[in-house]
Amino acid sequence: MGKNAINKTCTAIKELLVYQPSDRPDLFVLDETKEDRKKRDWDSPPPSFSESLQQFEVMVIYARRLAIFMEKCIAVLNNGQWSDKAEQLKAEYTGLEKQQAEIGNILVNDNSSNNISELAISTSLEENQKIIETIYQLPINKDIVLRKLIISDQPKMKAMLVFMDGLADKKIVNMTVLQPLMLMRNGQQKLDADDWVGNIIEQCLPNGQASRVGSFKEVQQGINTGDALLFFDGIHEAVSIETKGFEHRGVDRPATEQSVRGSQNAFTEVLRVNTALIRSMLHSSDLITEMIPVGKRGHSNCAVMYLASVANRELVAEVRRRIKGINTDLIIDSGILEHLIIDFPQNPFPQSLSTERPDRVVVHLAEGRVAILVDGSPFGHIVPVSLFTLMHSADDFSMHFYYSNFLRIIRWIGGFISVFLPAIYLAISTFHPEAIPTELLLSITAARAQVPFPTIFEILLMELAFELIREGGLRIPGILGSTLGIVGAIILGQAAVTAKIVSPIMVIVIAVTGLASYSIPEYRLASTFRVFRLVFVFLTLAMGLVGMACGFFVITAILVSMKSFGMPYLAPVAPKTTPGGDVILRKPIYMQKRRPDELNPQDAIRQGDVSRPWTEEIPTGGDH
Amino acid sequence: MKTYYVGKLGTAEGIALVFGLVVSRLFLSGMADGIRGNGQLYWLSMILFTMIPLVVLFMMVYVTNSVSGDIVAVCQHLVGKVGAWLILVAYIGMFFGNSALVLRQYAEYTLSTALPRAEFQLVIVWYAVAAGIICYLGIEALCRTSYILLPFMLGGLILILVMVNPFYVVYNLTPWQGNGIMTAVQSGIHDAGYNLGVLSLVFLSSAFQNAKTIKSAAIYALGGSLVLRIVYMLVYTMVFGVAVGGEKAMPFFELARLVYLNQYIQRIEALFIVVWVIFGLLAIAGSMYIGLYLIVVLLKLPALRSIVPLGVMIVANLAMLPPDIGYTIQVDQLLIQVTQMGIYLFPGILFVMALVKNRREKSCTSI
Numbered sequence: 001m002g003k004n005a006i007n008k009t010c011t012a013i014k015e016l017l018v019y020q021p022s023d024r025p026d027l028f029v030l031d032e033t034k035e036d037r038k039k040r041d042w043d044s045p046p047p048s049f050s051e052s053l054q055q056f057e058v059m060v061i062y063a064r065r066l067a068i069f070m071e072k073c074i075a076v077l078n079n080g081q082w083s084d085k086a087e088q089l090k091a092e093y094t095g096l097e098k099q100q101a102e103i104g105n106i107l108v109n110d111n112s113s114n115n116i117s118e119l120a121i122s123t124s125l126e127e128n129q130k131i132i133e134t135i136y137q138l139p140i141n142k143d144i145v146l147r148k149l150i151i152s153d154q155p156k157m158k159a160m161l162v163f164m165d166g167l168a169d170k171k172i173v174n175m176t177v178l179q180p181l182m183l184m185r186n187g188q189q190k191l192d193a194d195d196w197v198g199n200i201i202e203q204c205l206p207n208g209q210a211s212r213v214g215s216f217k218e219v220q221q222g223i224n225t226g227d228a229l230l231f232f233d234g235i236h237e238a239v240s241i242e243t244k245g246f247e248h249r250g251v252d253r254p255a256t257e258q259s260v261r262g263s264q265n266a267f268t269e270v271l272r273v274n275t276a277l278i279r280s281m282l283h284s285s286d287l288i289t290e291m292i293p294v295g296k297r298g299h300s301n302c303a304v305m306y307l308a309s310v311a312n313r314e315l316v317a318e319v320r321r322r323i324k325g326i327n328t329d330l331i332i333d334s335g336i337l338e339h340l341i342i343d344f345p346q347n348p349f350p351q352s353l354s355t356e357r358p359d360r361v362v363v364h365l366a367e368g369r370v371a372i373l374v375d376g377s378p379f380g381h382i383v384p385v386s387l388f389t390l391m392h393s394a395d396d397f398s399m400h401f402y403y404s405n406f407l408r409i410i411r412w413i414g415g416f417i418s419v420f421l422p423a424i425y426l427a428i429s430t431f432h433p434e435a436i437p438t439e440l441l442l443s444i445t446a447a448r449a450q451v452p453f454p455t456i457f458e459i460l461l462m463e464l465a466f467e468l469i470r471e472g473g474l475r476i477p478g479i480l481g482s483t484l485g486i487v488g489a490i491i492l493g494q495a496a497v498t499a500k501i502v503s504p505i506m507v508i509v510i511a512v513t514g515l516a517s518y519s520i521p522e523y524r525l526a527s528t529f530r531v532f533r534l535v536f537v538f539l540t541l542a543m544g545l546v547g548m549a550c551g552f553f554v555i556t557a558i559l560v561s562m563k564s565f566g567m568p569y570l571a572p573v574a575p576k577t578t579p580g581g582d583v584i585l586r587k588p589i590y591m592q593k594r595r596p597d598e599l600n601p602q603d604a605i606r607q608g609d610v611s612r613p614w615t616e617e618i619p620t621g622g623d624h
Numbered sequence: 625m626k627t628y629y630v631g632k633l634g635t636a637e638g639i640a641l642v643f644g645l646v647v648s649r650l651f652l653s654g655m656a657d658g659i660r661g662n663g664q665l666y667w668l669s670m671i672l673f674t675m676i677p678l679v680v681l682f683m684m685v686y687v688t689n690s691v692s693g694d695i696v697a698v699c700q701h702l703v704g705k706v707g708a709w710l711i712l713v714a715y716i717g718m719f720f721g722n723s724a725l726v727l728r729q730y731a732e733y734t735l736s737t738a739l740p741r742a743e744f745q746l747v748i749v750w751y752a753v754a755a756g757i758i759c760y761l762g763i764e765a766l767c768r769t770s771y772i773l774l775p776f777m778l779g780g781l782i783l784i785l786v787m788v789n790p791f792y793v794v795y796n797l798t799p800w801q802g803n804g805i806m807t808a809v810q811s812g813i814h815d816a817g818y819n820l821g822v823l824s825l826v827f828l829s830s831a832f833q834n835a836k837t838i839k840s841a842a843i844y845a846l847g848g849s850l851v852l853r854i855v856y857m858l859v860y861t862m863v864f865g866v867a868v869g870g871e872k873a874m875p876f877f878e879l880a881r882l883v884y885l886n887q888y889i890q891r892i893e894a895l896f897i898v899v900w901v902i903f904g905l906l907a908i909a910g911s912m913y914i915g916l917y918l919i920v921v922l923l924k925l926p927a928l929r930s931i932v933p934l935g936v937m938i939v940a941n942l943a944m945l946p947p948d949i950g951y952t953i954q955v956d957q958l959l960i961q962v963t964q965m966g967i968y969l970f971p972g973i974l975f976v977m978a979l980v981k982n983r984r985e986k987s988c989t990s991i
Contacts, residue, residue: 432894437887546738549901550754557758561765574768576636
């Protein structure tokens with residue numbers, strides 16, 4: 001027994017000390033693939049010159065054979081020997097077809113070594129099929145449907161329909177593409193061979209949109225956005241047919257920008273629905289929607305909308321230039337696009353207005369701004385903006401100007417409290433207690449007497465707790481999130497005070513600060529204010545109110561030197577320009593005669609000098 | 625090719641720049657010294673030392689209009705290369721000296737009123753770095769920040785002047801002759817260097833739209849500062865009288881300390897720290913920027929931003945040189961004497977040279 005125990009102990013020590021290889025398989029390590037490494041190390045050199053020469057010779061031989069065959073066919077037809085020579089020609093034709101298939105492989109291999117997306121559509125249906133298979137990794141990729149069909153006997157025309165399962169509506173594909181094309185063959189409908197594609201579009205396809213495409217880049221854009229692509233044998237063009245029909249969320253109420261009196265529509269994830277929502281509110285022939293594809297691999301569509309007769313042309317050109325100049329893989333959200341096109345991506349202040357409300361977009365378009373929408377994102381971005389624009393809310397336009405101005409003042413006070421209150425409390429309680437009235441000072445001192453931590457620790461602790469509750473509330477599913485957030489905050493605050501970790505006044509300070517931060521209408525601006533709140537707390541910790549004043553001065557200077565798409569961020573205050581009547585406070589609608597001068601719109605006048613001419617007319621009715 | 629960008633400045637920016645440069649000393653001991661020297665008639669002195677720099681500015685605008693190019697080209701054209709170097713180096717010294725001495729006095733002010741336990745060097749470095757960051761952002765940012773914040777700062781200042789109204793003793797303004805008219809006139813001529821900052825408009829003339837912008841900015845800025853100074857001086861005199869008021873080292877702070885409206889609005893001087901800190905930063909950063917700008921144009925350097933850290937170090941080290949606040953105030957008085965050269969001598973020479981050259985050119989064309 002004793003020996004066993006000693007043996008076991010020795011074995012355990014030996015196992016502990018002596019290295020033994022693990023019998024488990026190696027864990028997965030995300031590394032370069034062997035193929036990548038081979039490419040990098042030039043393990044497989046490019047095809048040799050002799051190999052290329054050989055391939056070239058094969059193609060030349062095929063071309064020669066084809067030419068001889070065609071000459072022979074012409075001669076046979078001219079001499080009227082068709083019936084005698086038909087079998088021989090058929091056999092030769094079969095041979096040529098085999099050889100063409102081999103050459104097709106050579107061509108595809110050659111093309112795949114280049115940028116395949118840039119290729120033009122081939123006249124060979126097989127080659128096009130192979131390129132499609134290469135691009136979409138068929139047959140591994142199950143989303144792509146590749147359907148071959150014969151659409152005409154005289155002349156015999158093979159075709160191929162390609163679409164993305166799930167993005168294209170199969171009913172639309174069956175009813176408006178396949179059915180008419182296949183019935184055409186039964187009905188012996190004759191098409192003009194000179195413009196086969198044009199005739200197909202005009203006579204056979206009853207879809208709303210059908211257009212010619214010439215390159216695989218356009219082919220991919222079509223397929224990836226839900227269109228069906230129709231290829232023909234012997235024709236170097238394809239037809240992109242609109243068959244979009246994927247599932248999406250319907251137009252709903254705004255979730256983050258609720259309004260009491262304004263419109264109740266919000267954007268969805270579908271770009272075309274969003275552009276239509278804007279157009280349904282702004283019935284103007286001037287309203288331009290430019291579509292710019294972005295993302296090398298994602299090919300998201302990005303809509304740039306503006307009023308052609310109002311928006312500054314240079315601004316539109318700049319927006320277009322920046323979006324076209326993006327070189328990235330994928331853009332799945334308008335927020336990502338924003339970071340790629342704004343002037344100061346390192347600066348946390350938002351440089352565009354992000355909104356889910358079409359009515360806000362319309363108001364800003366009418367002022368001369370540009371809206372940017374991205375496929376798949378329910379938020380539109382408006383550029384350029386100033387800090388003052390970010391403090392406006394959707395309701396401001398619907399409410400009476402007295403009340404909306406009152407709300408704006410409340411928001412600015414909220415913003416000020418959100419940034420400065422903890423820092424001011426820290427400064428006054430730590431550095432300048434003489435500024436507090438005596439009674440209040442005694443009350444604070446009495447409350448703090450039992451707390452063993454310095455004020456800064458209390459602030460950081462409470463800020464951390466508040467942010468945890470906020471972040472946790474977002475992650476907890478459903479209605480539980482907000483409930484648990486509120487309950488958590490109350491319980492945690494009460495418990496912290498009872499446990500004498502923080503003083504009651506600190507709970508009040510942080511709660512008021514948190515509440516104030518929610519009065520800021522732009523979510524990203526509120527987040528920025530939260531970050532700067534901490535910055536000010538640390539500046540105050542270092543130098544009291546002097547630190548706070550220095551920080552405020554420097555941050556104002558930074559904001560002044562910032563620009564949003566070329567427009568100063570604090571315009572029309574700095575630099576001073578003619579305001580449009582809607583900056584910090586808002587004038588009545590009938591007095592907002594000019595568009596914001598800082599946007600340099602083509603038409604600076606929003607409404608005439610007398611926007612209510614009826615006030616100058618003598619009423620026709622009534623008792624005078 | 626020059627890569628530095630001065631910016632585009634308008635009247636509002638010009639007003640803010642000059643106002644920030646000249647008003648900062650209102651919070652320092654200069655006001656008390658002036659009242660001690662001139663008595664109740666110090667306002668006359670103030671009018672004089674505001675009007676003289678305004679006239680000088682108009683002379684300098686004439687000079688820059690008569691010769692094309694930046695300030696270096698103007699000076700070289702009128703007084704030759706050596707003369708230009710002497711004049712501009714003197715101005716660089718004046719602006720750097722002003723920046724350093726204002727920095728030192730504000731640091732002392734901070735130590736006395738807001739942060740008595742803070743380390744002296746830390747306060748100096750803190751102000752210098754903050755001013756350096758603002759200089760780095762450029763004169764455009766400095767001026768625009770200045771005119772965004774100035775209304776609030778002036779509002780705070782005026783609020784203090786109004787809130788001490790229970791202490792107003794109008795008899796303190798008598799005898800109105802103070803220490804004599806001649807004394808006030810001499811003092812006014814002598815102290816014109818307080819408003820040297822107005823010449824920054826001439827040095828940065830290429831950034832302004834035209835001469836009219838510069839002139840109107842100067843008139844509004846100096847006019848506004850004159851009104852503010854006189855009101856402040858009268859209120860200060862009414863509250864403390866000449867004898868007591870002349871002894872105070874921190875006049876604004878002492879004034880703010882007196883505020884007692886009720887038990888909730890009292891001892892609010894701590895909150896007004898923000899006001900004078902911002903005024904101080906404006907003056908330090910503004911003077912430092914002008915000094916650096918003159919170095920850049922004089923040496924034909926390609927960029928200004930790269931020498932900002934150097935400027936910060938120079939100003940901070942200069943500010944740390946005087947051993948105590950008493951010596952600092954003495955040096956500051958000396959600087960005001962020296963700046964008389966910048967107000968009277970150099971502009972005078974340049975103006976006369978410009979006049980002579982213009983007359984010669986006119987006579988040549990008439991022949």
